[in-house]
Amino acid sequence: MIDIVERYKPSEMMMGKVWNWGSGVSVCSRALVQAVIFALITVASVCLAQEPDSELVQEEDKEMRVSFTAIALTEIPYEKVYYRNGEEFIEIQWRNGMRTFPYSLSKAKVFEVYIDQDDPENPYKLVGKAPLVSGTNKMLYFFAHNASQQKEKLPISLYGIDDSESAFPESSYRFINFTNVPLIVDFNKKRFYVKPHKPTVQKVNLSKLGAFTPFVVRDSKGKVLGGTRLFSHAANREMVLIFKPQKGAKRMDIRYFSD
Secondary structure (H helix, E strand, O other): OHHHHHHOOHHHHHOOOOOOOHHHHHHHHHHHHHHHHHHHHHHHHHHHHHOOOHHHHHHHHHHOOOEEEEEEOOOOOOOOOEEEEOOEEEEOOOEOOEOOOOEEOOOOOOEEEEEEOOOOOOOEEEEEEEOOOOOOOEEEEEEEEOOOOOOOOOOEEEEEEEOOOOOOOOOEEEEEEOOOOOEEEEEOOEEEEEOEOOOEEEEOOOOOOOEEEEEEEEOOOOOEEEEEEEEEOOOOEEEEEEEOOOOOOOOOEEEEEEO
16 A cells, blocks of 8 residues: 555645555455455355255155144054055154154055054064045045954054145034944034044134034934034134944043134
């Protein structure tokens, strides 16, 4: 900077002459350019770091195109339960009173459930098996421990249904009859049959705040077997599972699951 001051007088600077900064300014210019380039590289690196890897996102989306959730209807007497997706054995994490989070079935040809066994060459034992639900990429499987000691039966019973939004939309109720006889349901000012293991969906016009809707279960002769008032709101999907009365009880065993 001393060189610059000596080379140019203030009067010359004020007269609009072309300035030739010489070697002293060249050093400053190079430093400035390097600083700008460094700043640009730093900003670009930060932006790239913040943007998700598009290939990774696409791969994750592909993995979850075929998926399932699960609900345990009975106590499952195993510390860990796995399902198979291609060559992978993935532990199912249960959620009390709720369905599990979604799991991928992108590589599965059939739905198989396993537990650990003490065999280094074959560490997993098959305990449940069911076909994939046809016509859908979103499935819900109900798990139940099979009390039967028949050797030809696997210890875990599996029942799968279509869980897509087209089959089970928002602001609707799905009734599933787990008894062996048809039942009559009074709901939303309608009366309809619910056949065994045949999901019946009823769409309801509900507000965002929600509302109670009376619900009654009857046998084929019209005798009341149970009932209550069900609460839901417009964004919810509600499931009503109907079982035979528990030992010593007279009313049907009715369970509710909300999405």
